[in-house]
């Protein structure tokens with residue numbers, strides 16, 4: 119089905135200014151879906167570190183909305199379907215997304231909840247299930263337990279039957295406990311690398327600790343799965359090199375995970391939410407006109423789980 123190509127929309131756009139890139143809301147043409155894409159009327163989108171790290175011209179990946187048009191090769195969806203997944207330029211009234219990166223939004227899950235899932239949810243699921251092969255009864259420590267990835271990871275690890283320790287600041291201790299963590303470490307008063315506990319898995323969503331210190335908290339066959347990276351982009355490359363050196367040269371069980379948004383895992387996630395095993399945590403909601411404020415808040419690095427742009 120064809121999109122209405124003459125239609126306009128409002129969208130968040132980064133443009134270059136003297137002081138750096140500035141995010142503003144502009145009137146643009148509605149995008150046209152490619153053959154393997156759907157065009158969505160966006161009902162909610164969520165912010166990820168990727169958005170403020172990369173500052174691409176048209177930011178926004180995580181999206182939930184209604185399909186209004188599909189490309190000619192799309193077979194799984196039709197106009198009117200409610201979906202969620204990974205889109206392009208999702209901080210806008212309309213956005214395109216590849217069919218392979220969308221799944222039906224389960225009934226009973228709101229657009230805001232669905233939009234909170236894609237990047238953080240896929241990262242948590244793929245880290246625990248695929249990279250770590252987490253088993254019931256194992257002890258896992260989740261550094262950055264109050265963030266987007268962390269809040270999903272605590273709940274998923276509990277649903278796998280693991281013993282979960284979450285690390286966060288004082289204000290988030292109760293939140294992380296309420297998500298099911300067996301133990302919560304407040305990093306403002308305790309250092310998890312120095313309390314003598316040993317874990318089968320350390321999931322690091324922060325990127326602020328030395329790898330040698332993280333190695334010390336692992337049991338002999340323990341694994342360290344790393345999703346987080348230092349905030350400064352200039353430090354990310356060295357961070358990745360150090361992780362690869364540990365894993366390839368020293369043959370230590372360190373893995374850097376790169377999450378992948380795909381329909382099967384989105385569907386699995388939808389089932390976890392529907393079954394009540396995982397509940398997305400939403401910290402703040404902003405209208406599209408407040409996208410710059412939403413990004414600034416998320417970039418401070420202390421959002422409680424997800425920051426959502428809402429169109430409802």
Ligand SMILES: NC(=O)c1ccc[n+]([C@@H]2O[C@H](COP(=O)([O-])OP(=O)(O)OC[C@H]3O[C@@H](n4cnc5c(N)ncnc54)[C@H](OP(=O)(O)O)[C@@H]3O)[C@@H](O)[C@H]2O)c1
Pocket residue numbers: 166167168237238241261262263264265266267268285286287288289290305323324325326344345346347348374375376377378416419420421422423424
């Ligand atoms: N590899 C991948 O595929 C992938 C995918 C998504 C994201 N990432 C990366 O993973 C990281 C986390 O992403 P996210 O979406 O979870 O980010 P986020 O939601 O922005 O994370 C914010 C959280 O980090 C916590 N935090 C900050 N400093 C901390 C510290 N010193 N110790 C423990 N927790 C701390 C904060 O808790 P407090 O307020 O309690 O401090 C806050 O809840 C980012 O570096 C991101 O770039 C990687």
